[in-house]
Amino acid sequence: MDEAIELARRGVIVTVFGDLMMVPATESSLYGLKTEGADVRIVYGPHDAVEIAEKNPDKDVVFCAVGFETTAPGIASELFRGVPENFSIISAHRLIPPAMELLMGVGDLQIDGFISPGHVATIIGVNPFRRFADAYRMPTVISGFEPNDVLLSIAMLLKQLKDNDPKCENEYIRLVKEEGNLKARKVLDEVFDVASAHWRGIGRVPESGYVLKKEFEEYDAEKKYELTIKNSVDIHPGCNCHLVIIGKIYPPECKLFGTVCRPEKPYGPCMVSSEGTCRIYHKYGAHFK
Numbered sequence: 001m002d003e004a005i006e007l008a009r010r011g012v013i014v015t016v017f018g019d020l021m022m023v024p025a026t027e028s029s030l031y032g033l034k035t036e037g038a039d040v041r042i043v044y045g046p047h048d049a050v051e052i053a054e055k056n057p058d059k060d061v062v063f064c065a066v067g068f069e070t071t072a073p074g075i076a077s078e079l080f081r082g083v084p085e086n087f088s089i090i091s092a093h094r095l096i097p098p099a100m101e102l103l104m105g106v107g108d109l110q111i112d113g114f115i116s117p118g119h120v121a122t123i124i125g126v127n128p129f130r131r132f133a134d135a136y137r138m139p140t141v142i143s144g145f146e147p148n149d150v151l152l153s154i155a156m157l158l159k160q161l162k163d164n165d166p167k168c169e170n171e172y173i174r175l176v177k178e179e180g181n182l183k184a185r186k187v188l189d190e191v192f193d194v195a196s197a198h199w200r201g202i203g204r205v206p207e208s209g210y211v212l213k214k215e216f217e218e219y220d221a222e223k224k225y226e227l228t229i230k231n232s233v234d235i236h237p238g239c240n241c242h243l244v245i246i247g248k249i250y251p252p253e254c255k256l257f258g259t260v261c262r263p264e265k266p267y268g269p270c271m272v273s274s275e276g277t278c279r280i281y282h283k284y285g286a287h288f289k
Helices: 002-009 029-037 046-055 073-083 094-103 118-124 127-136 147-163 183-191 214-219 243-245 277-288
Strands: 013-016 038-041 063-066 087-093 114-117 139-145 168-170 192-199 204-213
Touching: 002 013, 002 029, 002 063, 002 087, 013 046, 029 038, 046 063, 046 073, 046 087, 063 073, 063 192, 073 087, 073 183, 087 204, 087 214, 094 114, 094 127, 094 204, 114 118, 114 127, 114 147, 118 127, 118 139, 118 183, 127 139, 127 168, 139 147, 183 192, 243 277
Parallel strands: 013 038, 013 063, 063 087, 114 139, 139 168
Antiparallel strands: 192 204
16 A cells, blocks of 8 residues: 555556555555545556556556455456556455465464355365365365355354364355366466465465566566555554454454544554455444344
8 A cells, every 4th residue: 555655646647446545554545645636546447447558658557456366367367468568566466265274373263164255266266275174174165145155154164063074165156166267267377476475464474465477577566666665554553453354353342443443534454445344343233242
């Protein structure tokens, strides 16, 4: 986020998904910078950002490439097909299975099973999730997102626990294939390398991020603009988003929840998106009591 803000301050057109606009950075947010006159534009996908670059050949355009294995193929396919010279990306894609494996090493977490994300498995397939059952004897079910999907996945996990038979099952069979999406996986392999990556508030997680291969480095905004952000704040004082993310606390256990940190003025990243844990709890928390 600090890199995107720095580029916007330099006069670069910064393109982002809407959820990123209010994510707190060290001193401000992209939304705050836009109100000051910076050219920050919301796009629905990387193709929109490429079109902006094509229509503004005299301006540099940067796309904030965020998301998990689900959004990465979109930007990979754009780069593979070819993009204008004035286009580049900040690659902040993160990979789910390594983060799940990190949780297995947190000693004071009591995890009974994993409901694994069906949208990620749609891309990478079932096999990357098998390690949790095979290596850790952790019941694992790949789930869809409808209420019935989640309920059925919980029932499947409970049966595994009851039978003491940990395995990796695919509840989301209508979309998730054993091998995943071969075309998406191929373009990811063509454009990205896997590397260790920083997760906000958690630290560096091995083999959990995508970086551009050498053949595509000219589109790496960090290298192109020689970005070196000093004194960047990871998590602001008092924010417990990192503890919420790994399941150590519930959102209301953070002293800032609902007071200093609210949806209209988020202090921590978990309060920003409609998919953020704190934002969801703030909206529906009364039903959890």
